[in-house]
Amino acid sequence: MSSWPWRALGYLSSGAVVVFLIMGAAMNGMLFTEKLPGYAQLIAWILLAAVLGMPVAAAERLRLRMVDSDPVGNPHTAPDEPGLKAWLQFRVGEAATWREFSYMIALTAVLPLIDFGGALLAGSVLVLIAAPFLEPFVDLGPLIVFGYWDVSTPLDRALLVLLGLALLLPAAYTVTVLAAARMLFVRLLLAPRESESAARVQDLTRSRIRLTDAFEAERKRIERDLHDGAQQRVVGLIMTLGLLEHGLHEEQSDRARLVAKARKQAEGVLAELRELIRGIHPQLLTDRGIAAAVAEIADRSPVPVHVDIILPQRLVSAVETVAYFAVQEALTNVVKHSCARVAQVTGRREGNHLVLRVGDNGVGGALPKDSRGLQGLADRVAVVGGGIKLFSPPGGPTELVVELPWRTPDSA
Secondary structure: OOOHHHHHHHHHHHHHHHHHHHHHHHHHHHHHHOOOOHHHHHHHHHHHHHHHHHHHHHHHHHHHHHOOOOOOOOOOOOOOOOOHHHHHHHHHOOHHHHHHHHHHHHHHHOHHHHHHHHHHHHHHHHHHHHHHHHOOOOOOOOEEEOOOEEEOOHHHHHHHHHHHHHHHHHHHHHHHHHHHHHHHHHHHHHOOOHHHHHHHHHHHHHHHHHHHHHHHHHHHHHHHHHHHHHHHHHHHHHHHHHHHHHHOOOOOOHHHHHHHHHHHHHHHHHHHHHHHHHHHOOHHHHHHOHHHHHHHHHHHOOOOEEEEEOOOOOOOHHHHHHHHHHHHHHHHHHHHHHOOOOEEEEEEEEOOEEEEEEEEOOOOOOOHHHOHHHHHHHHHHHHOOOEEEEEOOOOOOEEEEEEEEOOOOOOO
């Protein structure tokens, strides 16, 4: 009565359909290769199996979800160089490609016995149960079961139904076992190996580091352009307006008032520009490191914050930037949501990690899934290979722990 045997039957039946389609493609291939010599036909068949191997394997990994809730990942990795030639050379050298080739051979030689056998077994039992009920509506001809049992009387039909119901349970278990065996075989050949998964993780890590470095370089360029370009021009504008205002200070005209108003507006633009530059990357963080930058955040916080960050040396810029914005986001949440009277920030090196702890004596009850800020913080920390932990029972206190990899400029 559960869905498992039916899903197993669907898995085997769809496997039979896949085999049928592959056999059809093979028959069409024979029409094009029948005039070739024997060795050329063999080479053509090998190439056909290699070409069909990857798409068929991808479909099989997707079809496996019918009986296995744990998805099977793609064992292939991306080639380092672009182009069809590089792609082909890379794929030929991959072990996953040859496992998929082996699966194609098994799919046409061995697995059809499992697929058709399971489908035939289940279909036969279902026919035993349904045939007596279908006979009045569909002309099935003489019903002869097991080669000699002539089902002709109502008693025979009742016994046939009972026999089908009795065989239904063992047939369901048999189909399930066949589907499980086929599933394990598919996982054996088509699932990524541990070494391949590790290679994919390394590729993703390198890609993430490259993206982080590119973002950091672009951030520094924007900060430099704003600091050395736009900010200096606004300062020059303020000075010019100040000189003009000084020359008109004895006048009580509208012109003097407009110049004074323009100078104040320019000063406001300069303040906003400096705040924007500080938000992109504070100059104090670049010059003096994370401890001084966090102390500046604490000085601007409306909630009193005690800072105790003691580190033996500077870290790489990417880690320091993530650490700074992590503390900034945490203290922003303290001000907005915690109703705390005091907060504290500590930072130490623990093993191969920089561990920052941001705590407060507020109301607690914070949940990461309910806060887009904390989720964004977790994503930002994950970029450099770190993680966060939140301890916030109802009633408080709350503590956010940020762990970042300890990477110095010499070891990066």
